[in-house]
Amino acid sequence: MATKDAPASVYRTKEGTGLWEHRGKVAVAGIGQAPCIRHWDGADLGTSVGALTITAAQKALDDAGISPDEVDGVVTCPVGMGDTWAPRPYFAPPYDTEDGLSLLTADWLVKNMGLKNVKFTSHGPRCLNTALAVGAQAVGEGKTSTCLVVRGTGNLTGRYHQMEEKTFSGANAFTGPWGWQLIPQIAFGFDQYCRKYNTSHDRMAPFIINQRRNGLLNPEGYYYQHRREVLTVEDYLAARWVCKPMSLLDCDLPIQTAGAFLFTTGARARHMKQKPVYILNHCSQRGVVRSGCETLDETEEWTDHIARMCYEGSGLSAKEIDVFNPYDGFTLFFQYFLEGFQWHGVKRGEAHDFYAGNISVEGPHPLSSSGGNCGNGRTRWWGQRDCIQQLRGKAGYRQVKVKHETAIAGAYTAGYSDWLIYSTSPN
């Protein structure tokens, strides 16, 4: 039977539920990352989404020091992040459908990686962070004890999908004719933010420069591997508008790669190769706009909400979070997370002042030590990966100098996001 999406009951979306019942009993024992390429050439199947995902998954198993036969669960985010391969003709199996080419189901991975002892599979749709929440809950509930959570992200064309449609239907009938999508939503929201807090786009520069710097300190990121260009403030201020006030350098670069995480029980993780990183909580935001577009009020309400849930379920407070890696897929929404979580006391409207200070990985406020998508190319898991590396003390040149015992990462928008809170201790 084909793997299904996890039921809505898996996701922790409400306040007032106290500590996560599996707090500290689930751990990350392995992580793996495939090489990053700019886009798939459509010929070399060794760089298909499927192949890259197997590469990442095998690296996660090697990192944990276990064999594929020990895996008993697989969760994937089966949604591709780019165009489909069709209507071009498919290849011979296992590349005879989109599965393995532009997206990846759990079933494809189990079959093509030869994971013969898998008894649990599930899908966390829309985002790898959704899949991570599903995986954490599944291990906590005992549905799987050694669970691979993976995503392959495809980019066939080398750019974002172009919409050739003359008509739009369903919910898109009310947005498509005006060209309203996520990019104008984020741009409009940022314009509202700047008006409300009397700030400007130019003041984003220090954050973008720092993200790219952090990315160039990550050997697994796209820019480290292919484009070692240091970004300057002048570069940022000169970047062309995509949707004013969003410029090109506020947008992430689509790439083709895959990421994998190996979750297990806390007890089991202590006997594996790496120092365990415990999961204290996972929680999710599922906001519904009042009408048409997301307003700044809704954005701030939802990011306040996700922060409260993260802290409540983990038992931590803002001042106890050492490593902080919210999603930056568009840089112009990062400040909502920073301010909602009040990391280092940053309140609403104060993010740009914070960016102007020392946010380097060497400093007292090592903001987004992963470099995010801005620094590494488009995935949704650089932050999750960096959290684990930081807490292991194995983030290399990005290793923060401050205490690194707790971490938060999540993605992807204020209205739809999933978050994990990590600790070096299960307590």
Added chain:
Amino acid sequence: MPKPSPIADAVSKPFWDACNERRLIVQVCETCNRMQYPPEKTCLACGSSEHLGWRDVKGRGKIHGYCVMYDSRVRLLQERQPFNIAIVELEENPEIKFFSHLPGTAPDKVPVGAAVNLEFEETVMGQLVPEWRVAN
């Protein structure tokens, strides 16, 4: 080039038919007296599906905010670039928001907070859609 066209379905057909008659209507839940736009199968507040109706609105609003599109993914809109995408609050209920290209307003010269009046624009397949113009 005209905008892409919306395609009506069972829920939205009354809305798009009214547009073709140059009337703007908004879905209303009679149970909780709550407007909602875009229209839905149920009231998103109370869950009722049996007491959803429609109300004509006057066609006046205010600009809530905007952005300026320079690089749209929608091919049919690309020749207009750059163009405004404004968010208009309905006068009867500012929580109800419409999108608009603000015909008659130059790109990035949008008077946020200004009053706007409804008009209708024909899209590529002939369907009329609401648009909004800054009031004098």
